[in-house]
Amino acid sequence: MLQLQTIRENKESIITALKKRNIDAEPMLSKIIELDEKRRSIQTELDATLAESNKLSKEIGMLFKSGKAQEANTLKEKTAGLKEASKQLGDDLNVTAAALQEQLYQIPNVPHESVPAGNTDEDNEEIFREGDIPPLEEGALPHWELAKKYDIIDFELGVKVSGAGFPVYKGKGARLQRALISYFLDKNTEAGYTEVQPPLMVNEASGYGTGQLPDKEGQMYHVTADDLYLIPTAEVPITNLHRDDILAESDFPIKYTGYTPCFRREAGSYGAHVRGLNRLHQFDKVEIVRMEHSNNSYAALDEMVEHVKGLLQDLKLPYRILRLCGGDLGFTSALTYDFEVFSTAQDRWLEISSVSNFETFQANRLKLRFKDENGKSQLAHTLNGSALALPRVLAGILENYQTKDGIKIPEVLVPYCGFEVID
RNA sequence: AGAGAGGUGGCCGAGUGGUCGAAGGCGCACGCCUGGAAAGUGUGUAUACACCAAAAGUGUAUCGAGGGUUCGAAUCCCUUCCUCUCUGCCA
Numbered sequence: 118m119l120q121l122q123t124i125r126e127n128k129e130s131i132i133t134a135l136k137k138r139n140i141d142a143e144p145m146l147s148k149i150i151e152l153d154e155k156r157r158s159i160q161t162e163l164d165a166t167l168a169e170s171n172k173l174s175k176e177i178g179m180l181f182k183s184g185k186a187q188e189a190n191t192l193k194e195k196t197a198g199l200k201e202a203s204k205q206l207g208d209d210l211n212v213t214a215a216a217l218q219e220q221l222y223q224i225p226n227v228p229h230e231s232v233p234a235g236n237t238d239e240d241n242e243e244i245f246r247e248g249d250i251p252p253l254e255e256g257a258l259p260h261w262e263l264a265k266k267y268d269i270i271d272f273e274l275g276v277k278v279s280g281a282g283f284p285v286y287k288g289k290g291a292r293l294q295r296a297l298i299s300y301f302l303d304k305n306t307e308a309g310y311t312e313v314q315p316p317l318m319v320n321e322a323s324g325y326g327t328g329q330l331p332d333k334e335g336q337m338y339h340v341t342a343d344d345l346y347l348i349p350t351a352e353v354p355i356t357n358l359h360r361d362d363i364l365a366e367s368d369f370p371i372k373y374t375g376y377t378p379c380f381r382r383e384a385g386s387y388g389a390h391v392r393g394l395n396r397l398h399q400f401d402k403v404e405i406v407r408m409e410h411s412n413n414s415y416a417a418l419d420e421m422v423e424h425v426k427g428l429l430q431d432l433k434l435p436y437r438i439l440r441l442c443g444g445d446l447g448f449t450s451a452l453t454y455d456f457e458v459f460s461t462a463q464d465r466w467l468e469i470s471s472v473s474n475f476e477t478f479q480a481n482r483l484k485l486r487f488k489d490e491n492g493k494s495q496l497a498h499t500l501n502g503s504a505l506a507l508p509r510v511l512a513g514i515l516e517n518y519q520t521k522d523g524i525k526i527p528e529v530l531v532p533y534c535g536f537e538v539i540d
Numbered sequence: 541a542g543a544g545a546g547g548u549g550g551c552c553g554a555g556u557g558g559u560c561g562a563a564g565g566c567g568c569a570c571g572c573c574u575g576g577a578a579a580g581u582g583u584g585u586a587u588a589c590a591c592c593a594a595a596a597g598u599g600u601a602u603c604g605a606g607g608g609u610u611c612g613a614a615u616c617c618c619u620u621c622c623u624c625u626c627u628g629c630c631a
Contacts, residue, residue, distance in 0.1 A: 156590095157589090157590065157591095160591095161590055161591065161600095163600075164589085164590060164600040165591095165599080167599085167600060167601085168598095168599055168600070170611085170612090171599095171600090171612085173611065173612090174558075174611050175558075175559075175611095175612080176611090177558085177611050177612070178559080179558090181611095182558085182559095189611080190611090192611070193611045196611045196612090197611085199611095200611085363550095363587085484587095494587085
């Protein structure tokens with residue numbers, strides 16, 4: 118959510134920046150400014166009315182105490198009109214503030230200046246590429262065939278137990294999955310991220326805090342009996358650890374990492390691109406989350422990108438980094454780098470990490486602030502990234518490391534797996 | 541799930557209709573004291589919004605949330621959320 122003051126002061130530049138998202142924000146912003154002006158004028162009037170009313174009440178109290186009941190009763194009559202007026206103004210204020218809030222929730226974050234304009238993923242800008250694409254032998258298989266061949270992931274069993282998109286990992290497949298989680302957590306911890314195990318269900322306030330609500334309500338599983346939501350990413354509970362906090366500058370940087378399953382309804386997904394591990398209702402992910410001083414968040418973002426690069430270099434997977442264009446940028450993000458691994462057997466790139474700076478967009482909803490050197494509160498910046506999302510890393514490993522003698526395990530994972538090959 | 545207790549400032553905790561944004565304590569900050577520290581001592585120490593160019597200042601709101609009674613509510617009434625304890629159930 119953008120800050121009102123920012124909108125008031127930078128309306129034109131916000132409109133220009135939002136054009137990169139192919140949004141004409143002019144009508145919305147004008148509406149917001151209009152509502153804000155209305156709200157302020159009502160507030161001023163209401164405050165004056167209440168002040169008058171408070172003053173009279175005090176006088177009445179004094180008069181009663183000193184036994185001048187008659188004078189007090191005279192004053193009482195004067196308060197009736199004030200009371201009526203403040204009730205009316207209060208209602209107006211509530212209506213206006215609610216309308217304003219609703220408008221504000223609809224404005225996406227302002228893209229960073231480096232974000233390219235564009236409509237679709239075609240317009241994303243590749244900024245880095247590394248790793249060799251392995252020459253595969255005749256008869257190389259996509260991961261869902263490999264999963265079946267070596268009996269390491271059973272999609273049909275998942276269908277029986279839950280439904281499509283809930284795979285069952287078995288044997289060495291399950292072990293490899295666990296190895297990846299441990300490996301990522303270890304690397305993240307080494308890089309200074311504090312490991313946390315957050316709740317997997319969150320309340321409504323948390324959903325609003327990070328921006329899943331109200332915009333993406335349909336994408337989360339809603340446990341209606343208790344009004345909780347299954348987390349679509351660890352970003353939600355971890356970022357909300359600091360909801361309503363006022364930090365000291367010395368608290369920065371705040372760095373967390375956490376492994377969680379993630380639950381996504383993925384309504385509307387279908388087709389070949391969602392086969393196998395490509396798109397699931399439940400998947401595992403290790404996330405990194407940071408809270409930063411506003412003047413350090415882009416340095417932090419770069420650091421996160423370097424860190425994720427390190428993970429992929431270790432796994433020796435061919436990958437590229439994209440700077441998302443305005444049209445592909447998430448609602449809450451100011452700048453996002455997507456990491457994609459090349460899946461050789463599918464001959465396509467698979468997104469395995471998304472690293473974003475939200476600037477103050479989430480912090481404004483979270484009321485996550487810090488005291489600056491002048492003792493003033495200002496909003497912190499929040500960032501997060503996958504380090505990494507498991508299923509597609511797994512898909513990449515299975516497909517890129519396949520040989521006719523089985524699937525080799527990347528060297529760094531062997532100590533975690535306890536075996537060198539899946540055969 | 542049943543019964544009970546309770547939600548007050550960073551924390552603890554007092555406050556049952558008016559002078560309460562809220563005693564007292566702890567913590568924290570700054571100063572004094574000290575060779576230095578501790579102790580002692582003094583001062584300060586919530587957030588949001590509005591007015592003001594801004595600072596200063598002023599006003600308004602906030603004692604879980606929402607509503608009501610009243611000239612006036614932390615205090616009374618209603619609704620709701622949450623927490624804790626015991627019982628039950630269960631990993």
